[in-house]
Amino acid sequence: MGKPTITFSKLIDKLQQHYGPPAPPPSTDPLELIICENIAYLASDKRRAEAFATLKQTIGTRPEQILVAPHSALAAIGKAGILPDISAEKLVTIAKIAYEEFDSDLRAVLKKPFPQAKKALKRCPGIGDPGAEKILLFTRSYPVMALDSNGLRVLCRVGFAEEQKGYSATYRLVQGAIQEQLPRDCDSLIRAHQLLRQHGQELCKRSKPRCGECPLSDSCNYSRKS
Helix, strand or coil: CCCCCCCHHHHHHHHHHHHCCCCCCCCCCHHHHHHHHHCCECCCHHHHHHHHHHHHHHCCCCHHHHHHCCHHHHHHHHCCCECHHHHHHHHHHHHHHHHHHCCCCHHHHHHCCHHHHHHHHCCCCCCCHHHHHHHHHHCCCCCCCCCCHHHHHHHHHHCCCCCCCCHHHHHHHHHHHHHHHCCCCHHHHHHHHHHHHHHHHHCCCCCCCCHHHCCCHHHCHHHHHC
């Protein structure tokens, strides 16, 4: 696959022209962002948002509130996705970690140096390097270009990097390829993250991508090969 024929900033501008301004992150609180990642396994963004709203309204998102909630109530919320009992267990684990290790407030973690902040966030289930970096971005703690699988796929198909056998290797390769072109402020990086995610979900899908409707098709190596 050849090199990209479009700059990162132009790519993001084209996506915004197509989709309009992106949706904001679901929260700016680190604990709530971790909860969002785990609340409903393999749920759509819409159903995940609905589950999170239900949790806030009926139980609350404080560790003390989750720890005293009946398992059945947490599992009922987790039915927005699959394996609701496991989702409920993850919420309890997150609440225990937050309560016992961080005095119920993860915001102090955000003030740590970048590597230590990432390590602390990764103590929670479902949070690897990409997830930790996304939390640090969404909380505007560090201007890091976090990418989910959708955004990563888009940038690989356009030609910023070849997809590797391991997800982590692909993630780092793409980050390195775009590093010199990135804006330096969190708001611009959040905009890029959200638009890349939306594009990967709606048009640049893993299987049966809708290349005929894609605003990037003229600059996309994948589309030209299809």
